[in-house]
Structures are given as structure tokens and as C-alpha cells.
Amino acid sequence: MDWVTTMGYLAGICTTSAFLPQAIKIVKTKHTKDISLMMYSVLTTGIVLWCAYGLINHDWPLVIANAITLLLAGWILILKIRFG
Amino acid sequence: MDWVTTMGYLAGICTTSAFLPQAIKIVKTKHTKDISLMMYSVLTTGIVLWCAYGLINHDWPLVIANAITLLLAGWILILKIRFG
Numbered sequence A, B: 001m002d003w004v005t006t007m008g009y010l011a012g013i014c015t016t017s018a019f020l021p022q023a024i025k026i027v028k029t030k031h032t033k034d035i036s037l038m039m040y041s042v043l044t045t046g047i048v049l050w051c052a053y054g055l056i057n058h059d060w061p062l063v064i065a066n067a068i069t070l071l072l073a074g075w076i077l078i079l080k081i082r083f084g
Helices: A003-017 A019-029 A037-056 A060-083 B003-017 B019-029 B037-056 B060-083
Strands: none
Touching: A003 A019, A003 A060, A003 B037, A019 A060, A019 B037, A037 A060, A037 B003, A037 B019, B003 B019, B003 B060, B019 B060, B037 B060
């Protein structure tokens, strides 16, 4: 794997794993008052589009990163709807 | 512009503009208690890496989207540090 692809995966690991502490924080506190519902609605839509764009371009770091981000951001969206 | 590139820009518009309502919400309420500092620290790092990855691959939808997201996510990070 060349260093550019490695950088893509590293970027993906950061922008994906970033959502995990937010999800854990909500699960622990059950508080989502300061979280924007609009943000997670629009974000989830955009991530689905990035997945499709990456699939068409055979850009695997982009596809894998966005697929995992979709799970985490979608989870936060569900928690916001549930606790918000 | 072909439809795949259009889809990339559309994905970028969603995942970028999504952070705007969150930033506006914080500016209005000055409350960031439920926002994860770790999330925005790791996210900002990842977005910088996506910008570099996109620049190397000449993937302009990816570069432009992440450059704008960097401004907005960086703004939320600063607000979290300031009000958190």
C-alpha cells in the first residue's frame, strides 16, 4: 500500500473514530440538548452520498471510512431523536 | 461536469453545511456541555489529512468540501474550548 493510500486510511480513521467519543458521551449522560438535530440529519445524508461517490470511483479509503462514519453518525442521530 | 463529480459536490455540500447549524446553535445558547471535545479534536485532525489526500489525488470535490468543513469544525472546536 503506497503512502497516499495510507494517508487516506489515516484520515478515515480520524474522521470516523471522532464520532465514537460523542456517541459514548451521550450514552453515558443521556443528554443531547446541545447537539444539533439538523446537523446529524444533513450529515447522515451527505455520508450516504460520499459512500456512493467513493464506490463509483473505486476509492476504497473513502468508501470504508464513510461506511463506518455512517454507522456512528446514524447512531448519534438516533440517540438525539430518542433523548432530545 | 459529469454526474459523478456533481454527486461528489452534493455529498460535500451536505457533510460541510451540516456543521453550520451546530455552530449557530452554540453561538446562540453558549452551551457546549453535551458536545464532545475529543470528537472535535480528532475530527479536525482527520479533516486536515483528507485535504492533503484530496490535493495529492487532484480530487477537487474532496478538497473543497474538507477545506470548508475544516473552517466550521475548527470553529466549533474553538467554541467548545471557549464555552466548555
